[in-house]
Amino acid sequence: MSAVKDADKLMNNVQPEANAKPCGLTPKGLERQKRILDAAHEVFLEQGYDNASINEIMCRAGGSLSTLYRLFGNKLGLFEAMMTQTSNRVFAAFEAVECAAKRGDSPDQALKRYGHLLLERVLSPEAVGLYRLVSMDCSSEREHIQSLFYTQGPKRINEKLSAYLQQQVEQGVMQIRDTEMAAFQFLEMVKGNFQLRALMGMSISDDERNKAVDQAVDLFLYGAIAR
Structure with a gap:
């Protein structure tokens, strides 16, 4: 299995921590969160949930997987946040x-x-x-x-x-x-x-x-x- 698939599998299986919600962020942190959510929106809509790669999302957003984990917990947590953001906008x-x-x-x-x-x-x-x-x-x-x-x-x-x-x-x-x-x-x-x-x-x-x-x-x- 490739390193990309290994990383995705790991993130899929990680359970969000109780404090994984993006609260109390600095302006810089909010901007980072927005970039990740925007990139997630693009990738999820292009590739679907199952095929979407968190590595691809972070490549587009910039940053590390640890940042994604800290803000959203796992791939599903990221999807939920993206869905909420998109639904609010629409x-x-x-x-x-x-x-x-x-x-x-x-x-x-x-x-x-x-x-x-x-x-x-x-x-x-x-x-x-x-x-x-x-x-x-x-x-x-x-x-x-x-x-x-x-x-x-x-x-x-x-x-x-x-x-x-x-x-x-x-x-x-x-x-x-x-x-x-x-x-x-x-x-x-x-x-x-x-x-x-x-x-x-x-x-x-x-x-x-x-x-x-x-x-x-x-x-x-x-x-x-x-x-």
């Missing part, structure tokens, strides 16, 4: 949905804003790459990786919308039996087959996106019965 904008009601938006306006934001973020190259990475992973850590992605992405998005819908129910604006399920249903109506098409490299026009959001909001709020 999905943090959804936090704003909590302010929709305070701004006085109607449900129609709030849902359309949310729908357009969903397509903008979910169909971004970064999000598509992350989804491809997770869906195609065949490593021994597959269940953990997919659970992490679900929590950081789909579940996080859905919780924000569900909270908004529950607020509308409590205010007597909407009648929904299960706001969590309703949120997922709305999001799936908006996405349609767009995410699959993006995974296959197919283009999606602005006109298609606009129509998808408008029709999803109409169906969600008013149903398909002629009014």
Whole structure:
């Protein structure tokens, strides 16, 4: 076995220490952490979790394996940190949905804003790459990786919308039996087959996106019965 594979195997088997979290870092340490996470993002998306080499990551980031171990514990710890960083970058904008009601938006306006934001973020190259990475992973850590992605992405998005819908129910604006399920249903109506098409490299026009959001909001709020 090569030295590279020996090092990767060692790092895969190392268990993170309780104090392995990157806390209390100096500005120089934060910059080093960022370089490692950026390099990890590139390598994981290019090669997948199982094939990704920590040596390759550190070659791109600069630094030693001991630094990686000190900051992230092991390869899985590094992946988790990369996933959290990427998810925050892609999905943090959804936090704003909590302010929709305070701004006085109607449900129609709030849902359309949310729908357009969903397509903008979910169909971004970064999000598509992350989804491809997770869906195609065949490593021994597959269940953990997919659970992490679900929590950081789909579940996080859905919780924000569900909270908004529950607020509308409590205010007597909407009648929904299960706001969590309703949120997922709305999001799936908006996405349609767009995410699959993006995974296959197919283009999606602005006109298609606009129509998808408008029709999803109409169906969600008013149903398909002629009014």
